[in-house]
Amino acid sequence: MAQTDDKIEILFKEKQKTDSIWPLSIMAFVLAVNWWLYFRNGLTDMSFFYICMVLVGILSLFLGILRLDTEITTQAIRYRLYPFSSSWKVISIQQIKTADIRTYRPFKEFGGRGNRSKRLHRAVTIAGNQGLQLSFKSDKQLPLLLGTQKPLELAETLSQLKLS
Secondary structure, three states: OEEOOOOOEEEEEEEEEOOOHHHHHHHHHHHHHHHHHHHHOOOOOOHHHHHHHHHHHHHHHHHHHOEEEEEEEOOEEEEEEEOOOOOOEEEEHHHEEEEEEEEOOHHHHHOOOEEEEOOOOEEEEOOOOEEEEEEEOOOOOOOEEEEEOOHHHHHHHHHHOOOO
16 A cells, blocks of 8 residues: 555556557558568658658557556545546545446447547546446446456455445
8 A cells, every 4th residue: 555645545556558569560560561662662752651650650659658547545546548638537436336347348348448438338448358347326427447457456455445
């Protein structure tokens, strides 16, 4: 259990990053296609080659800094999807009706990863297929799924808070 500067006890903390193999795979594929186009087939105008390399570099850098931060304290669940949001989204423990760890299918259920919102539910995921499913006491709030790579540690925290 960690302490923050203002003495709020943090029971659970997780920083998730994207799978690092994807940016490298994209870069390798584009590099191979460009090599084949320009050096094997003898194309002489290198502008498209350089544009592709810069765009793949930017995409790889973006995927490298993308992360989902989650913290659970005795009073709230906080999360943020960096770099889209540098401020925390805060959910008070009193707002939560149920909290369960579940397996999900990101592309089938939510149409992919990231900050997703469908008609009947929301999700914030980065990697994997495990998540914290929250339902709320207020019918105005859509259920929320927060992705996690630490389902067992999160389940222990939920039992400490008597949320599971």
